[in-house]
Amino acid sequence: xxxTGAFSRRTWAVLVLGIVAAVxxxxxxxxGIGGETASVAISDIGGVLVxxxxxxxxxxxxxxxxxxxxxxxxxxxIGAGIVLYVLGDLMWTYIEVVQGLDPPYxxxxxxxxxxxxxxxxxxxISAALAYRGLVKMRAPLIGSAVxxxxxxxxxYIVLVKDIIADPGVAxxxxxxxxxxxxxxxxxxxxxxxxxxxxxxxxxxxxxxTPWRFVVAGVAxxxxxxxxxxxxxxxxxxxxxxxxDLGWMIGYVLLATGASVMRDLIxxxxxxx
Amino acid sequence: xxxxxxxxxxxxEPLVGQMVADTCVRATALxxxxxxxxxxxxxxxxxxxxxxxxxGPVAPRQTIDSIIAQIEGSIR
Numbered sequence: 001x002x003x004t005g006a007f008s009r010r011t012w013a014v015l016v017l018g019i020v021a022a023v024x025x026x027x028x029x030x031x032g033i034g035g036e037t038a039s040v041a042i043s044d045i046g047g048v049l050v051x052x053x054x055x056x057x058x059x060x061x062x063x064x065x066x067x068x069x070x071x072x073x074x075x076x077x078i079g080a081g082i083v084l085y086v087l088g089d090l091m092w093t094y095i096e097v098v099q100g101l102d103p104p105y106x107x108x109x110x111x112x113x114x115x116x117x118x119x120x121x122x123x124x125i126s127a128a129l130a131y132r133g134l135v136k137m138r139a140p141l142i143g144s145a146v147x148x149x150x151x152x153x154x155x156y157i158v159l160v161k162d163i164i165a166d167p168g169v170a171x172x173x174x175x176x177x178x179x180x181x182x183x184x185x186x187x188x189x190x191x192x193x194x195x196x197x198x199x200x201x202x203x204x205x206x207x208x209t210p211w212r213f214v215v216a217g218v219a220x221x222x223x224x225x226x227x228x229x230x231x232x233x234x235x236x237x238x239x240x241x242x243x244d245l246g247w248m249i250g251y252v253l254l255a256t257g258a259s260v261m262r263d264l265i266x267x268x269x270x271x272x
Numbered sequence: 273x274x275x276x277x278x279x280x281x282x283x284x285e286p287l288v289g290q291m292v293a294d295t296c297v298r299a300t301a302l303x304x305x306x307x308x309x310x311x312x313x314x315x316x317x318x319x320x321x322x323x324x325x326x327x328g329p330v331a332p333r334q335t336i337d338s339i340i341a342q343i344e345g346s347i348r
Contacts, residue, residue, distance in 0.1 A: 131329075134296070135292060206286055207288055
């Protein structure tokens with residue numbers, strides 16, 4: 001079974017070029033080439049390009065499956081989530097680079113960032129539930145629920161509680177600041193833990209590999225989001241911060257998972 | 273010479289792992305009132321149908337077709 005033994009060149013390209021591109025963007029920003037305005041533009045446009053590439057790879061994977069196949073709708077949902085994130089970033093870039101303004105928080109880009117959770121979460125949960133005929137579901141469901149609720153509680157205590165109590169923070173900003181980390185844990189991390197516990201029952205079976213990349217990506221995104229919320233609250237975040245690298249790498253890992261799934265499409269065997 | 277059950281498990285294992293491959297074959301045998309070792313060429317339609325039903329939501333259709341063809345090839 002050729003495709004299950006190793007990753008394709010396309011998959012390696014997505015992973016390696018994606019990470020290299022993200023690191024180059026971050027290095028250019030960190031070194032401050034061209035001054036502050038150029039750094040902001042490089043960071044914003046670089047992020048759109050890297051995450052846009054991840055969206056393209058994921059959507060192409062979805063469309064590689066036939067109409068009516070479950071995998072098509074699962075990966076289309078994940079791809080749509082990434083596209084929404086890119087649209088949010090495009091809007092952010094327009095405000096910051098073209099208009100030369102500080103993007104408002106909360107602002108229009110947040111509409112897309114919030115919508116992203118619905119699609120990404122749906123894609124991962126529906127993919128995990130698709131295994132219900134093959135493996136046991138109760139233990140993964142309980143395990144992921146416990147981890148999700150515990151993580152949400154920890155984030156509330158460490159981060160959200162203080163932001164909500166801060167009288168200097170407006171109501172909508174408080175709501176959104178609470179939403180992002182809680183959605184990260186309940187709509188992304190918990191479904192990701194659910195699917196990794198589900199596919200861990202496949203042992204070395206190749207079907208589990210794409211989802212391990214997805215889980216790694218979601219974990220990186222969740223950490224980056226939590227850090228961003230804290231930095232933003234402390235007034236320490238500015239475009240080009242190291243936390244931006246986390247978002248780029250998180251989405252590159254999701255796209256790598258998509259490409260690994262595409263590697264599993266075997267050519268039709270010749271019937272004798 | 274391996275039995276049909278052993279052949280099917282060997283074909284499914286790279287994709288779904290040993291445990292799930294075993295479960296897939298045993299579930300088919302059970303539905304036919306047999307043990308896995310008693311499965312024979314005549315049980316292929318039930319086996320194919322079960323493999324398609326279980327893998328359909330999680331694996332690419334082309335890959336499932338390829339697996340079915342390999343299973344059919346293994347009993348010739």
